[in-house]
Amino acid sequence: MSSQQDKVYIEIIRELNHIIQEDQLIAGDKLPSERELSERLNVGRSSVREALRSLELLDLIETRRGEGTFIKSIGGHRLVEVLASFFLREKKARSDLAETRKIVEVEGLRLACERIDDSQLEILEKLIVQSKNSWQNGKFPVEEDYLFHKTIVEACHNRLLLNIWISLVEYSKVALRESLSREGRPEQSIMEHEKILTALKNRDVDQGILALKNHLENSRF
Template sequence: MGNNTKVYLEIVKQLREMITIDGLKTGDKIPSERELSERLNFGRSSVREALRALELLGLIETRRGEGTFIRDFRGNHLVQLLSTFILQDEKAKRDVLETKNYIEMDCLRLALQKINDKNIEILKEWVNQEATINDDEFFIRIIEIADNHLFTRIWSILKDYYHSLDSTYVVYEREDYLVLIKALAEKNEAKTLSVYYNLRNLSVSNDKY
């Protein structure tokens, strides 16, 4: 934990200094991961994780095909904020996972309104032909059906950041996904969410949602 924290803080510190030296301001583009890795002398994976954390905090934003831009890098307490909230903190990890779960549930609700027979068949075919089901890939497909770009972006950041904090990867049973697809095909919200709770081993009753 200590080494990871030091790496994050050092990358953020050097990035802030670079922004000041280069005279960059809100709305300006920052160098690519590769350029930052070379300039700051850190591995690309460390730079990528630091940028993900900064994006989660709303300090930078990535625009597909355009690059990464500064949103608000002026906060004097940025390093303290990162060290107390974002870096390997168990509460942060739980918060990220909980928020990711909520977004997945909302995307399932949206998907229920938009899903069609073709979507169902494609999902079934994919689940049945995969040797091992990749949970992220399954929910990417659900989010695509939900067709909400903001959810897509937030979920992607949360997913990547959670994986950077927790290297364990849960493998779910094929049948779990087939049951979820069946509930979606029936357009039954209560059943869909109930299956999701079972999939994620959540103990909270769906009456709360």
């Protein structure tokens, strides 16, 4: 994610926290609409929507169809404040983000080696094929890459771990595209995915973790 995009994202979360405090909102209260937030924060609605989506993935807020977005009862504005302060660390946050993603994903793969089912292995195989097709057609397989890793964490069948992973990777999706844009990286990344898949098929935890750590290191997140 570019420095400018970082600033917009951070500013939105910081201002959301300010609005929650200013309006004295508590758990169960409704947040202002996307349109109102966009006007109050002077940013595009798409940027507001992405920030809200990240907070929802962390289970800090929830969207109810036809009703709006509400603060969840498990944390309220205090968790939003913690989240904002984390992202406000600028460069330090980037290294923390990469380190935390590695910890979460390695543990997810460790559990997935025991819990992954045949349908999820098939999904991983299809995603590798789709990645190859996308790259052959001149497109960076960003979405396929994202879904490959997401499927692995889903396979550990731990919803909280998955929510944490999604929130971390949503924040760094632009970094994923930048990583894949390096010369020779798409082909190498796909081969690394194949090694991870082989380890999962064999339920080989050690080889799986080794392959994943190597992949994340080469990806330079």
